[in-house]
Amino acid sequence: MFSVNGDDGVRVKLDNEVIIDAWPNTGLLDNKNAVYVTGGEHIITIEYFESAYGASISFDQEKISSEKLYYKYTTQVQENWGYTGPGGFPSDNFKAEFDQSQRLKEGNYFVQTFADDGVQVKVDGKTVINRWTDYTGIVDRALLLGVSSGNHNIRTSYYENVSRSFIYSHVVPFDSWLAYYYPNDSLTGVPSAAKVIHPVGNDKKLYEDHVDSSIIEGFPSDEFSVRYATAKKIKAGEYIIRTKADDGVRVFVDGKLVLDNWSNGAYREESVKLSIANRTNVPLDEQDIHWIEVEYYDNLNVGKLEVSILPYEDAYKDTWIGELYSNNTFGGNPIIVGGVGSLSPINELNASYGDWGEGSPSTKIPVDNFSAIYKKKFTTSTTGEYLLNLQADSGARVYINGNLTIDGWVNNPDGYFKRIKLNSGTHEVKIEYVEYTGFANLQFNITKIEGPIYLSTSYDYSLSEVLNIQMNSGPQTDLHNKYVREDALYKDSKGIWRINGTGWNVRNGPGTNYDIVGTINNNTEVFLLKKIDIEGQLSWYQIAAWINPLPIDVEYYVNPKNFTIGSTEYFQFLKLSESAGLNINEVNSKILQGKGVLENKASSFIEAGQKFGINEVYLIAHALLETGNGKSDLAEGILVSSIDGQAVEPKVVYNMYGINAKDSCPLRCGSEYAYQMDWTSPEKAIVGGAEFIAKEYIHVGQDTLYKMRWNPAYPGTHQYATDIGWAVKQVKRIKNLYDLLSDYQLVFDEPNYLN
Structure with a gap:
């Protein structure tokens, strides 16, 4: 060498x-x-x-052999000497050595040889093909699994005994196709050429378009044939094998003929549904490896071929696929029509496709007594109400996500309609159809019910009864300008200003001539905003504090009729018992960016919503309010070392929804509750708090903000907050977040009281 x-x-x-x-x-x-x-x-x-x-x-x-042999350095061996031998060698009884050493990427490969007579292949010193015997031409294959990236020593040895001599040897990546080209349309003789074809697209299909031209110089542009082979890792399951060819094509899986369209014809499609099982009697790591062979011939003019293998579950995403049976019992092997990648896609089951008159969906099945199954996967971006419409002659059944939704096995001239609720996400519709005699027709559609849905729930209380109950349930408000006289105040030992005694009125100005806006409880903490001195009288202070509201203020928030449809405040009647189907990246970039501890926590909110069946928009709005945009002490973490005065292992805990953060002890009570719930990270607090909200309110019928605050079914009990404006304060954030979304379904449930 x-x-x-x-x-x-x-x-x-x-x-x-x-x-x-x-x-x-x-x-x-x-x-x-x-x-x-x-x-x-x-x-x-x-x-x-x-x-x-x-x-x-x-x-x-370098001396490589003592005997005379034909030697060649090439990554792909393609030698056909016919009835002669290489230059300088006899036509019979000679040997050849091929150095196919090359750099390979990490992955799985197969070696394929086609030789007359003997052949041996070694890869990195290991013999992988060893057929050192006479043969008039046979294919040998070997798998190379888990090949490392780098240079590999590959040697192919060959000997010729008598008569014809040829040797082909290729190292092929999984999913790539090795093609042998024959100068006839019958795959006979020895290939005139060979090459490795890289797969096309995500489904790694075989594709060749010869466009009226020859493959290699001297090769005919018509009346030729090709044999393709590949190895693929295919999980056990159902698959659609789809061919498109001009002219004939056959497909074999593990040596078994599964599709046969061996005839002349313009570019056309043929598909089969095939169940592929793991191979047996092979090593464990080879059980899901399958050999796919394709035979093809071109007669005249265009030479074009496409072959794809697609999991059946992926073959009807956003389009219909049909299985047509030549009987009315769904028996036998179906003919496949439509599906992903079809030349004749079925986008809609409407009159243009499904009105077959006295015919059928295909010339390959009879016009009477046939059956069919149609499937489609579709995605809804938001939860909402949808209307199903079915027209079928003779009959059909509709299944949504595996559940029988419309049973129209008996023809109804008026059709069938069904209103259903679908969550955001991917759904599957399956239609079983049967035709007996006469006209054949199948039409189906799903239409989203656009616009908000307004529901109303009636309760066995009058508004005045509810108001009386709520006034005795300790409501609080921060409404109005608030003033108290200086003798209503004292400073405690910690320097905090508080209310001194009971029965103090709060007025909207500095004097008794101003209106009373509420009362304030003994020892209530207040913040002094401004002092107003009045000559000859006690001074007055403007304060910020929670006070006991007047009935007129409580009635405003309790009465649903004070909030009009279309207003922001009306969102307090939004049902919160469904996931909103949010996009993680959009939420992080548009809502949570710069929001303290909550930044980049969209995945936790979405996890919580999906896990516990609760609206993520509400959870985010709730958390932003309770944590002051993610920057409150409870949000940033509080070290807890005692519970109810008893020492515990110190831990930093978080509380994102203000759960149990009572007005009298917000930090201590909120953090101790978080400790007991083991909310030791922001993520745990987001998900765990959502479980509390869902369990304690959403899933017990309090699935609107109004119901959480006022509990109209049982007024005065199990109410989330004391602030009479709590529900309205929440909806402003919720509405703002919804304004960032483009497609969603709103369902409102407004209370209706007696009288």
Whole structure:
């Protein structure tokens, strides 16, 4: 073996005969040639040419065999000597050695040889094919699993006994196709050419378009045939094998013919539904590896082929696929129509497709007494109400997500209508259809009910009764400008201003001539905003504090009729018992960016909503309010070392919804509750708090903000907050968040009281 590498040009002569010619300016290439040399003295001449920049040359020679054999360095072996032999070799009884060493990417490969006679392949010193016997032409294959990235030593040995001699040897990545091209339309004889074809698209399909031209020089543009082969890892399951060809095509899986369309015809489609099981009697890591072979021939004009293998579950995403049976009992092997990638897609089951009159969906099934199954997966971006409409002659059944939704097995001239609720996400519709005699017709559609849905729930209380109950349930408000006289105040030992005694009125100005806006309880903490001195009288202070509201203020928030449809405040009647189907990236970038501890926590809110069946928009709005946009002490974490005065293991805990953060002890009570719930991270607090809200309110019928605050079914009990404006304060944030979304379904439930 003579090897030379030069920058730029180099030429090697043996006894004045050129054996390597890389002239001129070919760059740094590893040039090799094997030559049989007789014993004795020989002259090696190296000629070198330098063009520009770096200059280098290296040369080596190595004895590789004592016997005379044909040697070639090539990554793909494609030799067909016919009834002769290589130059300088006899037509029979000779040997050849091929160095196919090459750099391979990490992955799985297969080796395929086609030889007459014997062949042996070694990869990195390990024999993977060893058929050192006479044969008139046979394919041998071996798997190379878990190949590491880098250079690999690959050697193919060949011997010829008598008659015809040829050898093909290729190393092919999984999913790529090895093609043998025959200069006839019957796949007979020896291939004229071979090549490796890379797969196309995400489904790794086989695709060749010869466009009226020959594949290689001297190869016919018509009346030729090709045999393709690949190895694929395919999980056990159902698949759609789809071919598109001009002219004939056949497909084999693990040697079994599964699709046969071996006839002349313009570019057309043929598909089959196939169940593929793991192979048996092979090593465990080879059980899901399958050999796919495709045979193809071109008659005249266009030569074009496409073959795809798609999991059945993926074959009807956003489009209909049909299984047509030549009987009315869904028996036998179906004919496949439509589906992803079909030349004749079924986008809608409407009159243009499904009104077959006295015919049928395909000429391959009868016009009477046939059946069909149609499937489609579709995605709803938001939860909402949808209307199903079915027209069928003779009959049909509709299943949504596996549940029988419309049973129209008996023809109804008026059709069938059904209103259903669908959550956001992907859904599957399946239609079983049967035709007996006469006209055949199948039409179906799903229509989203647009616009908000307004519901109303009636309760056995009058508004005045509810108001009286609520006034005795300790309501609080921060409404109005609030003033108290200086003798209503005292400063405690910690320097906090508080109310001194009971029965103090709160007025909307600094004097008894101003209106009373409420009363304030003894020891209530207040913040002094401004002092107003009045000559000859006690001073007054403007304060910020929670006070006991007047009935007129409570009635405003309790009475649903004070909030009109379309207003922001009306969102307090929004049902919160469904996931909103939010996008993580959108929520993080548009809502939670810059929101303290809550930043980039969209995935936790979405996890909570999906896990506990609660609206994520509400959860986010609730958390933003309770944590002051993610920056409150409870949000940033509080170290708890005692519970109810008893020492516990110190832990930092979080509370994102203000749960149990009572007005009298917001930090202590809220953090101790969080400790008991083990909310030791912001994520745990988001998800765990959502469980509390869902369990304590949403899932017990209090699935609107109004119901959570006022509990109209049982007024005065199990109410989330004391603030009479709590529900309205929440909806402003919720409405703002919804304004960032483009497609959603709103369902409102407004209370209706007696009288």
